[in-house]
Amino acid sequence: MLRLRNRTKSRSFLYELNKNKTLFIMLIPVLIVLIINNYLPMFGVILAFKDFKMSSGNFVTSLFSSEWVGFKNFEFFLNTSYGFSVTRNTILFNGLFIVLTLVTAVPTAIMLNELKSRKLAKFYQTAMFLPQFMSWVVVSFLAFAFFSVDTGFINKFIVEPLGFEGIQWYSEPKYWLYILPLVTIWKTLGFNTIIYFAGISGIDTELYEAAVIDGANKWKQAIHITVPLLTPLMIILTLLSIGRIFFADFGLFFQVTQNSGALYPVTLVIDTYVFNALRVMGDPSMSTAVGLYQGVVGLVLVLGSNLIVKKINKDHVLF
Amino acid sequence: MTSIAKKKSNIQNQISSPTNILFHLIFVIFVAFCLAPLILIFMVSITNESTLSTNGYSFFPKAFSLQAYQYIFRDTQQIIRSYGVSLFITIAGTFLSVFIIALYAYVISRKGFKYRGFFSFLVFFTMLFNGGLVPTFMIYSNVLGWSDTLFILIFPLLVSPMYVIIMKTFFSSSIPDSLVEAAKIDGAGEWRIFFSIILRLSTPALATIGLFNTLHYWNDWFTALLYITDEKLIPLQFLLYRVQSTLEYLIQISSQSGQGAMTIADLPGQSARMALCIVTIGPVILAFPFFQKYFVKGLTIGAIKG
Amino acid sequence: MRFKKQALAWAMTSVFAFSMVLTGCGSNNNKTSATETKETASQPASTTAAATETATEPEPAKLAPVELNWYLPAAPQKDTKLVEKALNDYLKDKINATVHLNFVDWGSWKDKFPVLLASGSNVDIMFTAGWSQFPQSVAKGYFADITDMLPKYAPKTVENLPKVLFEGARVAGKIYAIPTSKEIAHTNGFGYSTELAKKYGLEEQLKAFQTKIPTLEDLEPILAAVKAQDPNVSPLGGVYNMNFAMTFLDFDPVGDQNIPGMLYKNKDTIVVDEYETPEYKAIFNTMHKYYKAGYIRKDATIVKDATADRKGKKVFLIGGTTKPLANEEIGASYGYELEQFSITTPFITSNDTQGSMNAVVASSKNPERALMFLELVNMDPIVNNILNYGVEGTHFVKTDVDNVIDFAPGLTGQNSGYFPNAFWEFGNQFLNHFLVGQNTKKWDLFKEYNDSGVPSKILGFNFDAEPVKTEIAAVANVRDELLPSIATGTVDPEIFLPKFITRMKQAGLDKIIAEKQKQIDAWLATK
Structure with missing residues (x-):
């Protein structure tokens, strides 16, 4: 029975291959890159379960002859008092970023599309994209110029003139619940807007013209045409972000907070925790273990959300 | 659909002036938040370093200095060559990358293609898992021997899973299957459909992915860090990265080895890092309009059909 | 280039x-x-x-x-x-x-x-x-x-x-x-601008430190004088990760300084938790006193690079190592004349x-x-x-x-x-x-x-961190979270030091110290 099914499966694959030869050929270039760049080196993940020792001149043979240590390389982040808070911070911040991105980027793209002056729209688009180019180090300097206790703009020009004592921004975790999302949106809005803007550009204008004839105003057009047509894009981008929900933006959490220990209860996320942890040892097995763990969590979450999407609308699934 | 009719309908179908003004207002405020820091960065980059330490950042610095730029551009020959390398890999990489991504994305966007789920997953999977630095380095450097070639600066960045999936979504949401079917009935081959229908209808998508790829290539320094030792092949970003990372590394070492920080005195300070930011952004701002012209309104599928 | x-x-x-x-x-x-x-x-x-x-x-x-x-x-x-x-x-x-x-x-x-x-x-x-x-x-x-x-x-x-x-x-x-x-050897100490010292009338007092090694407490009159005369200058500076307890006491770090568990300088070969020593606590207390007195900058815990402040003479006492003529070289790069004094005697560890x-x-x-x-x-x-x-x-x-x-x-x-x-x-x-x-x-x-x-008594000993790498990774974060504010005096050590020690122990500090001791004893036995 099983064999039979296998045979029909392989036969149908050959049939497909033959029928859609051109389509398969179109896949080849990307597949070559993926195989060389991603799938061939994938054997390296077993490093996560090994205590790597260089026993020969060759990485591969050394890797395979190294001792298996089970999940020992995972212990340093799973088995600590930080486990809970780090996981919570990572997921909550990233979750917040996903939602905020959706509710800001889509309206911004729609607004941008509706502006009467195309020239100004292009100017806005370019300007909004600029923060994307500022490395986190530069952003951290700017943030410091704002938040420094003694010399920061906020304390010097707002807080102190109002007669309050300067706020110790870098030792008060509560403020960072707002600062970090703000900085993130500021930096990524231009980027995300462009995707949705391109999505809107791809919408057939005939649809809007038909709507005008039906007497729909702009607001109705946005709700009934633009948003529904952008939904697949919104879903896919959200699914992709969910896959990366366990990967935090290192620069944001490390540089912008100046890695201030006092903020750790709020700002310590997986990537910064691991960075601090491995700065001393620099152990490749342990960093591979973390990457694997982050990937597995991401995969589980994406498969789950993908299933939900599938139940609601089959056309919008990631795969 | 004639162009006159189109223009007319556009005129009818516009937001009201008050709304327009409100939108502009929102954008002006947000854009100010994006531009002001950049202007500040520029001002800091031309501020004298000692003025920075006494007065802090200011839009109107008391003493100017071009030292930061002199520091960055001290080896003009190298800078020019690196600009060349960066331009080459960015242009070649972007075109190649957009092309192969579009091919792949088109196939997995076809609803009739039986294995679209599998091939989508194959791409997505690489977004979550990788074998790590050492195995990848081994394959490129020891097995393939691509170190110190221009090709190695292009190849690893050719396929970003996220771009493939975004492109696929663009295709499947803006190109109706019926169009492809109709073309097939007309006797068009797959290649012809791809080139004359899909690509033509997807300029905003191609421009978006092209823009992202441009940035990706332009900003990449890590590939060069790993694989390039020949100074002739060093891209601009890596050259600039060195300036910045060297300082950070030294600060870390000095604090780790506990030797205190009675050190690092002659390295570039904050002004140089701001100058690096300006030098990096410049060319990309110039490239931006090129992509923007593809974000046009009014592509109509009907026009293609007819 | x-x-x-x-x-x-x-x-x-x-x-x-x-x-x-x-x-x-x-x-x-x-x-x-x-x-x-x-x-x-x-x-x-x-x-x-x-x-x-x-x-x-x-x-x-x-x-x-x-x-x-x-x-x-x-x-x-x-x-x-x-x-x-x-x-x-x-x-x-x-x-x-x-x-x-x-x-x-x-x-x-x-x-x-x-x-x-x-x-x-x-x-x-x-x-x-x-x-x-x-x-x-x-x-x-x-x-x-x-x-x-x-x-x-x-x-x-x-x-x-x-x-x-x-x-x-x-x-x-x-x-x-x-x-x-x-x-080969190292000494810790401070440098200072001779011009500022003259301005504040502190030359004689500072010169005396060159013959008699001062403690952290001994510095107070200097710091107070600077603070009183020029509120724009930070008397003691302060930089992230600059642990004055470590620089004054000069414990023998048994390898990497970032891994806790150290020996007293030239005393014995017993690994101690340096944070539990009375000497460390005394220094942290003094630092807190200095912080409250305003001798240390308020954001000391996050400032990683103080070069600009030092060049701009916004810090009076500049911490660092004091090899011969270091002051001349560093002074030359800062662009002003520096004098220096040591706070420890020359010591040779594996790190050196x-x-x-x-x-x-x-x-x-x-x-x-x-x-x-x-x-x-x-x-x-x-x-x-x-x-x-x-x-x-x-x-x-x-x-x-x-x-x-x-x-x-x-x-x-x-x-x-x-x-x-x-x-x-x-x-x-x-x-x-x-x-x-x-x-x-x-x-x-x-x-x-x-x-x-x-x-050092254990010169030639190298700590193999592999057996306790999980613990080392765990304590590193605790350290990064709490130590900067304790070491710079930003927080009260009476409250935070015990908290810190407890957290370090939870993260496996004792296991690291035991491992260090075990390896040192084994090494000593072979000598």
């Missing part, structure tokens, strides 16, 4: 308490009697002769040609190819090896060298150091055990380098690298002896030849000076004074096609030629300084 190179190398020198003058003065220092080679006409006599002998010892005819790849952190040089050629022409008759110099810029070094080692790439000689994961690399099996090969292939190096240096290169009794002969080493990589196909080459680097002045200064006539010229050279006409340290300015990486420094204008008093001072250094 040049400016950067010079700047980088300059910074590195200071970092490792090294010595070399900004204008690119060649430098060398050594515990041995090599210092008499200075500007006097005397040849680097005995050493040179000996080196030449060594070099000719192996019969070149019998040696098959080999290629050697050497990786070092340094600013890449324009004329490296040219220099390689000159070097290899010379080496051909000596050891018949073709050496490739691979300079990896400083910013990339930490990312690149582990990948090169782990992937089994074509590397024969790798620069290494305590701060560049030397013990970890040995534990991972990246470096060849050269204990037995050394006497055979690099006999003169073994004979000439100070024995104390080789102790640092040992792991579990075996030697894994050849250390560079460099300054591991500042700069070169290891033969385990996967090297020609470890013997690599050692023979390192022997020349350490003993042959011609090889050594090609590496440091490039090609004679192209990059440097000899002067009338013997052993003193100058840049080739029209060249400076900044525009020469080859001037790595990393003397302390290329083996034995006392083989270096001198550059015109070099301060010659320096080496006598250094010799004196090194001789006064007291070696």
Whole structure:
């Protein structure tokens, strides 16, 4: 029975291959890159379960002859008092970023599309994209110029003139619940807007013209045409972000907070925790273990959300 | 659909002036938040370093200095060559990358293609898992021997899973299957459909992915860090990265080895890092309009059909 | 390019308490009697002769040609190819090896060298150091055990380098690298602007510290005076990770300072949790007092780079290491006159002896030849000076004074096609030629300084962190979270220190200390 099914499966694959030869050929270039760049080196993940020792001149043979240590390389982040808070911070911040991105980027793209002056729209688009180019180090300097206790703009020009004592921004975790999302949106809005803007550009204008004839105003057009047509894009981008929900933006959490220990209860996320942890040892097995763990969590979450999407609308699934 | 009719309908179908003004207002405020820091960065980059330490950042610095730029551009020959390398890999990489991504994305966007789920997953999977630095380095450097070639600066960045999936979504949401079917009935081959229908209808998508790829290539320094030792092949970003990372590394070492920080005195300070930011952004701002012209309104599928 | 190179190398020198003058003065220092080679006409006599002998010892005819790849952190040089050629022409008759110099810029070094080692790439000689994961690399099996090969292939190096240096290169009794002969001891201390000191009328008080080592408490009158006279100047500065408890008490760190568990300086070999010692607590209390008094900047916990403030004279007492003449060099780069005083006595730990080493990589196909080459680097002045200064006539010229050279006409340290300015990486420094204008008093001072250094009781012991790497990773975050605010005095140690200690113990501190103790006891038993 099983064999039979296998045979029909392989036969149908050959049939497909033959029928859609051109389509398969179109896949080849990307597949070559993926195989060389991603799938061939994938054997390296077993490093996560090994205590790597260089026993020969060759990485591969050394890797395979190294001792298996089970999940020992995972212990340093799973088995600590930080486990809970780090996981919570990572997921909550990233979750917040996903939602905020959706509710800001889509309206911004729609607004941008509706502006009467195309020239100004292009100017806005370019300007909004600029923060994307500022490395986190530069952003951290700017943030410091704002938040420094003694010399920061906020304390010097707002807080102190109002007669309050300067706020110790870098030792008060509560403020960072707002600062970090703000900085993130500021930096990524231009980027995300462009995707949705391109999505809107791809919408057939005939649809809007038909709507005008039906007497729909702009607001109705946005709700009934633009948003529904952008939904697949919104879903896919959200699914992709969910896959990366366990990967935090290192620069944001490390540089912008100046890695201030006092903020750790709020700002310590997986990537910064691991960075601090491995700065001393620099152990490749342990960093591979973390990457694997982050990937597995991401995969589980994406498969789950993908299933939900599938139940609601089959056309919008990631795969 | 004639162009006159189109223009007319556009005129009818516009937001009201008050709304327009409100939108502009929102954008002006947000854009100010994006531009002001950049202007500040520029001002800091031309501020004298000692003025920075006494007065802090200011839009109107008391003493100017071009030292930061002199520091960055001290080896003009190298800078020019690196600009060349960066331009080459960015242009070649972007075109190649957009092309192969579009091919792949088109196939997995076809609803009739039986294995679209599998091939989508194959791409997505690489977004979550990788074998790590050492195995990848081994394959490129020891097995393939691509170190110190221009090709190695292009190849690893050719396929970003996220771009493939975004492109696929663009295709499947803006190109109706019926169009492809109709073309097939007309006797068009797959290649012809791809080139004359899909690509033509997807300029905003191609421009978006092209823009992202441009940035990706332009900003990449890590590939060069790993694989390039020949100074002739060093891209601009890596050259600039060195300036910045060297300082950070030294600060870390000095604090780790506990030797205190009675050190690092002659390295570039904050002004140089701001100058690096300006030098990096410049060319990309110039490239931006090129992509923007593809974000046009009014592509109509009907026009293609007819 | 040049400016950067010079700047980088300059910074590195200071970092490792090294010595070399900004204008690119060649430098060398050594515990041995090599210092008499200075500007006097005397040849680097005995050493040179000996080196030449060594070099000719192996019969070149019998040696098959080999290629050697050497990786070092340094600013890449324009004329490296040219220099390689000159070097290899010379080496051909000596050891018949073709050496490739691979300079990896400083910013990339930490990312690149582990990948090169782990992937089994074509590397024969790798620069290494305590701060560049030397013990970890040995534990991972990246470096060849050269204990037995050394006497055979690099006999003169073994004979000439100070024995104390080789102790640092040992792991579990075996030697894994050849250390560079460099300054060995360390002292902690402070520098201050003489101009500001005069302005505040503190000259006499500060001068007194040069003869009588002050405690942290002793500094209070100074700090108070500065605070009272100029509120814009931070009396004690304060920088993230600057742990004054560590700098004043100078505990013996048993390897990497970031791994807790230390020995009292020159007392016994019992590993203690330094944070639980009364001495640490006393210093933290004083720091908190100083913080409240405003002697320390409010954001001390997050300021990582205070260079700008120091240059701008916004900090009065500048913490750091106080090797001889450090004040002159750093003062020169800050642009004002600095004076310095020490707060500890010269001390030699493994960290000091591991500042700069070169290891033969385990996967090297020609470890013997690599050692023979390192022997020349350490003993042959011609090889050594090609590496440091490039090609004679192209990059440097000899002067009338013997052993003193100058840049080739029209060249400076900044525009020469080859001037790595990393003397302390290329083996034995006392083989270096001198550059015109070099301060010659320096080496006598250094010799004196090194001789006064007291070696640690566990010098030569290297902690193998592998068995407790999980715990080390865990305590690192606790440390980063709480220690900066305690150490800078930002928070009250009465409340936070016990909290910190509890958290460290939860993270596995005791296990690390027990492991350290176990390894030290085992090591002592073999001595």
